[in-house]
Amino acid sequence: MRLSQAAGRRVVAGIPLLWLLLLFLIPFVIVFRISFAEVRLAIPPYTPLIDWRHGTPSLQLHWSAYSFLFTDSLYVSSYLYSLKVAAVSTLCCLLIGYPMAYAIAHAAPAWRPILLMLIVLPFWTSFLLRVYAWIGLLKNNGVINNVLLSFGIIHQPLALLQTDFAVYIGIVYSYLPFMILPLYTNLEKHDPALLEAAADLGARPLRAFVRVTLPQSLPGIIAGSLLVFIPAVGEYVIPTLLGRTDQLMIGRVLSDEFFENRDWPVASAVAILVLLLLVVPILLFQRMQRRELEAAR
Amino acid sequence: MSTEPEPVSAANPAQPAAGSDDGYVRLRGLTKRFGEFTAVDAVSLDIRRGEIFCLLGGSGSGKTTLLRMLAGFEVPSAGRIEIDGVDMSAIPPYERPVNMMFQSYALFPHMSVERNVAFGLEQEGLSRADIRRQVGEILDIVKMGAFTARKPHQLSGGQRQRVALARALVKRPKLLLLDEPLAALDKKLREHTQFELINIQQRLGVTFVVVTHDQEEAMTLGTRLGVMNQGRIVQVGSPSDIYESPANRFVADFIGSVNMFAGEVREEGPQGLRIACAELGIVRTDRAVRCGPGSTVWTAIRPEKISIARRAPPAAGENAVRGTVREIAYMGDLSIYLVQVQSGTLLRVTLPNITRGRERPIARGEVVWLSWHGSSPVVLTE
Numbered sequence: 001m002r003l004s005q006a007a008g009r010r011v012v013a014g015i016p017l018l019w020l021l022l023l024f025l026i027p028f029v030i031v032f033r034i035s036f037a038e039v040r041l042a043i044p045p046y047t048p049l050i051d052w053r054h055g056t057p058s059l060q061l062h063w064s065a066y067s068f069l070f071t072d073s074l075y076v077s078s079y080l081y082s083l084k085v086a087a088v089s090t091l092c093c094l095l096i097g098y099p100m101a102y103a104i105a106h107a108a109p110a111w112r113p114i115l116l117m118l119i120v121l122p123f124w125t126s127f128l129l130r131v132y133a134w135i136g137l138l139k140n141n142g143v144i145n146n147v148l149l150s151f152g153i154i155h156q157p158l159a160l161l162q163t164d165f166a167v168y169i170g171i172v173y174s175y176l177p178f179m180i181l182p183l184y185t186n187l188e189k190h191d192p193a194l195l196e197a198a199a200d201l202g203a204r205p206l207r208a209f210v211r212v213t214l215p216q217s218l219p220g221i222i223a224g225s226l227l228v229f230i231p232a233v234g235e236y237v238i239p240t241l242l243g244r245t246d247q248l249m250i251g252r253v254l255s256d257e258f259f260e261n262r263d264w265p266v267a268s269a270v271a272i273l274v275l276l277l278l279v280v281p282i283l284l285f286q287r288m289q290r291r292e293l294e295a296a297r
Numbered sequence: 298m299s300t301e302p303e304p305v306s307a308a309n310p311a312q313p314a315a316g317s318d319d320g321y322v323r324l325r326g327l328t329k330r331f332g333e334f335t336a337v338d339a340v341s342l343d344i345r346r347g348e349i350f351c352l353l354g355g356s357g358s359g360k361t362t363l364l365r366m367l368a369g370f371e372v373p374s375a376g377r378i379e380i381d382g383v384d385m386s387a388i389p390p391y392e393r394p395v396n397m398m399f400q401s402y403a404l405f406p407h408m409s410v411e412r413n414v415a416f417g418l419e420q421e422g423l424s425r426a427d428i429r430r431q432v433g434e435i436l437d438i439v440k441m442g443a444f445t446a447r448k449p450h451q452l453s454g455g456q457r458q459r460v461a462l463a464r465a466l467v468k469r470p471k472l473l474l475l476d477e478p479l480a481a482l483d484k485k486l487r488e489h490t491q492f493e494l495i496n497i498q499q500r501l502g503v504t505f506v507v508v509t510h511d512q513e514e515a516m517t518l519g520t521r522l523g524v525m526n527q528g529r530i531v532q533v534g535s536p537s538d539i540y541e542s543p544a545n546r547f548v549a550d551f552i553g554s555v556n557m558f559a560g561e562v563r564e565e566g567p568q569g570l571r572i573a574c575a576e577l578g579i580v581r582t583d584r585a586v587r588c589g590p591g592s593t594v595w596t597a598i599r600p601e602k603i604s605i606a607r608r609a610p611p612a613a614g615e616n617a618v619r620g621t622v623r624e625i626a627y628m629g630d631l632s633i634y635l636v637q638v639q640s641g642t643l644l645r646v647t648l649p650n651i652t653r654g655r656e657r658p659i660a661r662g663e664v665v666w667l668s669w670h671g672s673s674p675v676v677l678t679e
Contacts, residue, residue, distance in 0.1 A: 196370055197403035199390040201468070202420030211416070215407045 028275075035268035038062045046264045065265035066273075075253065075270065079277070082250040085164070085239070086232035089171040090179075093228045094221065096172065097179035101220075102213075104180075105187035116184065119177050131170055131241050138166050138242065162244055170238035175231065179224035186220025187213075219288060226285040230278055250274055313343050321346035321504060322367075322472060326376035329362050336362040338528035339376065344472075349498055349505040351519030353512060355551070359528040360508045364474050367506065368397045381471055391420070396470040400477040402461035404449040410436070410460050411445040417468045435467040438497060455486050462494075466501060475507045479514055491517050512552050516540070524548050540599075545679045549597045556644050557597040557677075565590050570676060571615070572596055576642045579615040583671035588678050595677040600647040602673035605634060605659065610668040617668040620644065622661050634659070636667060 037046035037060070051060045069075040104115045122130060137143045138160040145157040160166055190213060198208035236251035243249065248256075250270065257267035313320030322344035329337040337359040344350045352360040365371040367378060369390030378385040385393060396417070404413050411432055418428045436442045439459040449457055458481065465473055478494065479487045495518065498505050509515050515522050516536040523530045524539060524547075532544040543549035549557060560574030569582045572594060580596050588594055610617050620636040623643060627650075634646045646667060659665060 191401065191403065193399050193401055193403040194405060196368075196390070197397070197399060197405070198416070199370075200368055200395070200397045201417035201464070202391050203416070204391055207420070212405060 031268045031271055034264050035065050035272050036061045036063070037265045038064055039263050039265055044264070045262050062265070065263075065269035068266055069269055069273065074248075075250075078248050078250045078253045079273070081247050082233050082235075083277075085167055085171065085249060086229050086235075089168055089175065089232050090225050090229045092168060092172045093176050093179040094225060097176055097183055097224060098217075098221075100176075101180045101183035101187055104184050105190070112188075116181075119180050123177070127174065128237065131174070131238055134166070134170055134173070134242055135161060138169070161242060164244065166242035167239050167244075167249075170242045171228075171232050171235060174238065175228040178227040178231075182223040182227065183217065183220040186217050186223075190216060219291075222288055223285065226281050230281060230285075233278060234274055318346040319343060320379075321381060322506070323379040324363075324376065325379075327363070327366065327373055327378060328375040329359075329366060329371055330374045335528050337366070337373075340528075340530050341376075342523060342530060342533065344504065344506060345521075347502050347504055348520040349495065349507060349518050351507045351509060351515040351522045352525055353509055353515040353519075353522050353552075354525030355510055357527075358525040360510075360525045361476065363525070364397075364476055364506065364508045367472065368395055368474055369393050394471040395474060396465040396468055396472075397474040398461050398465045398476065398478055400480060402449075402457050402481075404457060404460055404464070406449050408448075409445065410441060410447050410449075410452070413449070413460060414464045414467050417464065421468070431467055432463075435463045438466075438500070439463045454481050454483075455490065458482060458490065462497070466497070466503065469501070470503060473503050473505050475505060477509055477511075478507060480509075480511070487514070494518065516552075524551060526551070541675075543597070543675060543677070546595055546597075546677050549595075549675060549677060554600055554645055555597045556600065556603070557595055558642070559593055560596050562588055562590050562592050562594055569671065570594075572674075572676070576618075576638055576640045576644070578618050580674050581615045581671050582674050582676055584676070586676045586678065588676070592678075597675045597677060598669055598673050600633070600645040601631075601649075603644070603646045603667050603669045605636070605646050605648060606666050606668070607659070607663070609666050616671060616674075617666055618644075619664065619666055622659060622663050622665055625659070625661055636665060638667075 033049055034046055037049065039045060040047055047060055047062070049060060051058045100119075104112055104119075107115060135142070139145070140157040140159070140161070142161070144160060145154075148154045149157065194212050194216075195208050198212045199205070203211060234251045234254075235249060236255060239249040240252055254267055254270045254274070257263050257270060261267075313323070320343045322342075324340050324342040327337060327340045327342075328335065340359075340363060352363060354360040362371060366373050367385075369385065369388065373386070380394060405416065408416070414432045414436060415428050418431060423431075432445075433442065436445060439462055441456060441459050441463060444452065444456060444460075449460070452460065458478070462478075465475075479490055482490060491514065505518075507515070507518055509518075519536060521533060521535055522539050523533045525531065526547050532539060532548045534542075539548060540552055543552065546557065549555050556577075558574050558576040560572040560577070560580060562570055563573050563579075564571040565585075565588065567585055569584055570580075570586060570588075572580045572582070574580050574596055577596060577598075582596075586594070609619075618638050620638040622634055623637045624633075624635040626633040626635075629650070631647050631649045634648065635643045636646055637643050644667060
């Protein structure tokens with residue numbers, strides 16, 4: 001009985017492990033390896049890792065893909081632009097999502113599941129469809145411009161589409177639930193007696209919020225911010241459909257390298273650098289989750 | 298909310314002036330309704346400066362709601378609260394000269410002991426040096442001076458209780474509210490903490506209002522008790538007043554255990570009453586109670602005020618009844634006897650175990666005589 005239980009546990013833990021190994025680690029190793037190759041016109045379109053041409057095997061490691069990334073300013077500016085877009089979007093999500101999560105956590109218990117469902121409701125429609133809908137809203141003869149024009153607030157259409165503003169709207173709109181849900185989970189656990197204690201000790205409501213609620217919700221803020229920031233850095237669909245054409249985000253650069261230029265080594269190097277860029281926040285996120293788990297025990 | 302003070306009740310003929318020592322905290326017609334439910338029903342009460350006033354009652358008696366109104370967390374539906382002569386109606390919790398020790402302690406989990414205690418002083422804008430000094434002093438008083446850097450989750454229940462007390466006391470409130478202060482502690486620690494709490498209270502001279510459902514806690518802590526039932530205060534008095542002279546059947550039954558039976562008044566005179574009671578026979582009391590011959594009253598006798606013997610007492614015609622011992626519970630310091638009298642009812646009698654190993658202890662199944670002194674029965678008309 002005990003033996004089969006242990007075996008069962010191993011199977012349960014093993015399945016996701018195998019999944020991650022096959023679908024994440026192995027592809028990663030392949031991408032990592034391609035990033036050290038050179039491009040060539042063949043199938044596959046890159047040089048092999050081990051060269052047998054002279055009868056003896058020789059390891060072929062090329063840094064050219066990486067060094068190339070720093071010779072053309074396109075890559076560095078795309079990286080920085082992606083970080084900026086992700087950071088601004090995360091901040092906007094936090095500023096909008098925190099009051100919403102707070103309101104849901106303080107709503108009557110019967111209302112909370114309904115409000116949470118409304119937050120998740122947009123997921124029932126395709127992500128792509130929802131982003132396309134924003135084009136209809138933002139374009140020159142779109143809904144927003146037409147309404148503003150008909151009320152005489154503006155006299156010629158605003159250029160909303162293909163701006164930073166459109167990208168922020170798209171990302172904040174799409175990722176807001178990922179900010180709200182962890183924040184709600186955190187805020188919902190707060191002991192209301194703590195706010196009463198703060199008031200009792202002379203703290204006005206705003207001060208009590210800053211001194212008691214805000215520091216305690218920090219794990220929720222970090223979790224929500226990372227859940228928005230990490231995917232936003234590599235976001236491809238939203239900037240492609242709504243964003244500027246003169247300044248690309250790194251996800252678009254990566255796909256262009258693969259599919260337009262067919263330069264797999266450079267594309268792989270871009271992917272590896274994005275990963276390195278995100279390793280710090282990802283590790284931070286994992287460490288915090290571990291601490292949360294330990295504190296909950 | 299700004300209604301005039303209600304007329305003085307008969308039990309409290311001399312109304313203390315606002316802000317006087319006797320009327321330090323004055324409640325007048327204080328009422329709280331939640332929808333249809335009246336949690337606190339027209340409570341008028343005076344709390345004296347420097348006393349420990351215990352509000353004692355079962356769950357749903359309104360004692361916690363009353364406390365929360367004093368703190369300012371609940372707005373009264375009617376009536377008023379005055380503390381040291383100042384009407385509290387329009388004053389929010391963060392401006393009241395009142396601090397509270399929460400039942401859950403409500404310590405800020407992300408702050409150290411020192412920061413928790415300093416929190417209240419920081420809201421007053423004191424200098425850092427002043428805050429440090431006052432926090433140090435109060436932590437020494439509650440014997441937590443060695444734990445200033447700890448976080449609440451690193452403390453034991455008793456230590457947390459001390460920090461909560463220090464945090465509530467450090468602002469030197471005019472009134473300290475304690476919500477079930479000892480409920481979370483185990484029995485041994487509770488007893489020890491009780492005396493320490495009294496000690497600290499006397500040292501600092503702060504007026505305490507304690508809410509508890511534990512009568513033992515209320516008796517040892519309180520200089521005076523207010524017994525609450527269904528939103529009303531049914532009796533106010535010293536612990537011995539409440540125990541020895543309960544005002545009605547609810548109080549007699551709620552505080553301690555009691556043998557209480559209905560009876561008919563046979564004779565009424567200045568020397569006392571003679572009551573005929575199916576369970577106790579003829580009960581003669583040596584205290585006069587105005588009730589009128591023939592009326593129905595309740596006779597209450599505490600278990601420790603009944604003596605138990607094998608032989609009949611000299612005047613077996615009254616204040617004595619014969620019965621059979623059905624159960625004996627040995628508690629160490631005392632024993633509880635359940636004696637079945639002729640009517641079939643069980644009477645509860647407790648005897649202290651004064652000697653070690655009595656020669657011939659009263660055994661289960663023995664026929665015994667129960668008797669009591671004329672001062673023991675309490676006659677209740679309501």
